[in-house]
Amino acid sequence: MKYQAPKGVSEYFPPRSRAFEWVRDTLITQIKRSGYQLLELPIFEDTELFTRGVGASTDVVSKEMYTFADRGGRSITLRPEGTVGALRCVIEHGLDRGSLPAKVWYSGPFFRAERPQAGRYRQFYSVGVEAVGSDDPALDAEVIAIAHAGFRALGLKEFRLEITSLGDSQTRAAHRFDLMEYIDGLQLDGATTARAQLNPLRLFDDKREEIRALMAKAPLILDYLSDSSREHFAAVQGYLRNLGIEFTINPRMVRGLDYYTGTTFEFIHDSLGAQSGIGGGGRYDGLLEQIGGQPLSGIGFGLGVDRALLAVEAEGVLDESAFCPDLFLIPLGAPAKARALMVSHKLREHNFTVEIAFGDRQLKAAMKAADKSGARYVVIIGDSELSSGRVELKEMRTGATTSVTLASLVEALSTALSNQ
Template identity: 40%
Template sequence: MKYERIKGTNDIFGEEIIYWNFVERKAAQTSKLFGYREIRTPIFESTELFTRSVGEETDIVQKEMYTFNDKGGRSLTLRPEGTAPTIRAFIENSMINDGLPQRFYYIGPMFRYERPQAGRLRQFHQFGIELIGSAEPLADVEVIQLAKSFLDSLGLNSYKIYVNSIGCPKCRVQYKNALKEYYSEHYGEICEDCKKRFQSNIMRLLDCKKDVEIAQKAPKTVEYLCDECKQHYEKFKHILKSLNIAFEEDGNLVRGLDYYTRTVFEIKHSLLGAQSAILAGGRYDGLCKELGGTDLPALGFAAGIERLVLAIRSEQLQIPHDSYCDVYVIPLNEQAVIKAFEISDSLRKREINVITDVNLRPIKVQLKHANRLNAITAIIIGDEELLKNTVQIKDLLDQTQSEVEFEYAVDYVSDILRNKKLKN
């Protein structure tokens, strides 16, 4: 029987994995430059963690979560997002004792049951950051600055930052009333999902992908901000402008999860069509308390790695390719195997990527395979070399070959590789 991957999942390998390695490496590097430490949380959590944090009425909870009962009868869910697990880990492990603010980043798979399309799969991957313990607009700016630095490090140009403030629970009451009054006049025009949300979570109507025109004409959140939220938002924007970080205000921008407050933002890539959001986030000041911890302000973002790879490809950016195989070592008989493994080990201790042939195939076959792997040099060891305690070193780019004493072979190969890389 032939098995195939599950719909909505992907095998990532070959040329594609080079892009993924590049994105993940830049994500980790940028995070560390800003003082963020890596955190790894379990792939599945208690279902209640997500229903309490993400929101009972969100599409994620109602339609998209992979939820199951384990053998102990507990309801578990494959994580659909990374913020709630990070906050749970922060609370459970008493990380508040390490001082505030705390900064974390994560990279890993998430799971949502939705219609698979370009850049959006049922198992998808995110790079995210969380900053816990600062209510200041300065923290909002830092998160935006980190996001921009990360995207710039990838070489991306065709993106734009959109920001908004959705206020706090105090000022949101008046806004929700205005929203309800507006949508009452359009109730007959909205989709069935929005009619349900009208009663349970009115702000979710702004995030509807069907009733876009109606949402665009709805009252704006910034018109109903309390003085404190307004001052926070204005200071946030002022600092961004002072730092020459370009952005646009989008009064219709809300996030699809219930825990967001005040600042929200989204970064879109102009070449990706309908699925243009490559990074998004905002504040979630009430989430720590909601999940049983101390009442702490917090914020963060998540970026979809699949979409980032699509964005890099859409701009036709040239990314550095890690060398898969610098040296291919060819033992021509069983007696040469020990020498082959010895020299391979010595090269690897110099952080040189080496593949040693383990099939004892004819030399023509092995050289052909070395070229297929884009090896720079080949080391050949046969009967004659064993007798003279030498090796044959073949430059696969220049097609030149030299006989070198075994004890000098590692230095000789190291020099070849260093010169090649200097030329490039």
């Protein structure tokens, strides 16, 4: 095999691509129901946008970006995440100067130069939302509820929601000071110390038991929340309870991007291996200003389409029949083929999904193809059907047939499908 896809990319092809499409579109449908509007964004941006927005000290920026010089010598980076690009667009086109909050969504590929692993790809797909210009805790609850509704709409049951609050900048500074002091008192190896210096919160996320034990008594940011942050977080929790959305508070939650403040959340699915996060997000108080916008707060999330698909497959909740054609047409002979094309054209105008058997194959082979397509009904058109104007509408599951006229096929199929 001479060519293959670049290392670690997720690509989708039949039959799995239809499940991928369904997962993505289902998530998007939930988002649109809350009035979020589409942002169709570039997948590359000026490198500086990410270094300033995401934070130069993050792993994502420091070692996982696909960065290159374009022909004009500009430093360009394939987007490793969606929020800063979306906010750049919001700011550039003044959406933050209209009615607030500005609510937008986007979807597409993202790129990180990581070592591939189960559920982790160098090109992966997300759908995300951003709501800019309101610090109402009800907005936090709505954003979380949208993601929750999306996963429920996929039929998922075995996922968890974890939330926490990272507080405001004063909260974070005070906590960081004490946390650093605590960590300084620990015996850590060089690499771990270096990680701690970059972002001390990272140690909360360490998978090694000995580190977990050492961190068990570390100061937690929730204990440092300012009054306003605590009230905000309490309000968010209250709204979520009212909505019947279950969650646990994880005071040790760590996000990989530096811009999060206040409410922060993650959706976790436990049957996906090491990469268990299927979505996450949070509030970002200084980010807009950081990349040249107004001092407005915002909140958003990113949902992993690849991982959501893996979760759907792990739970076995995919309904394959939803993707199958309504009707499979089998023409026998040249005149029948011409007629079949016309019939299929008309049926498709009435929103039916119709396939035709191509290639002059024998009836038996065509029937096998119809069976494999999963079509609910089959119609054979041959010389006798052309002369009589009547066809047998065959239901594949039961084998039952109904005699109908070719002219009334639209109505007959409509009736048959609605009776199921």
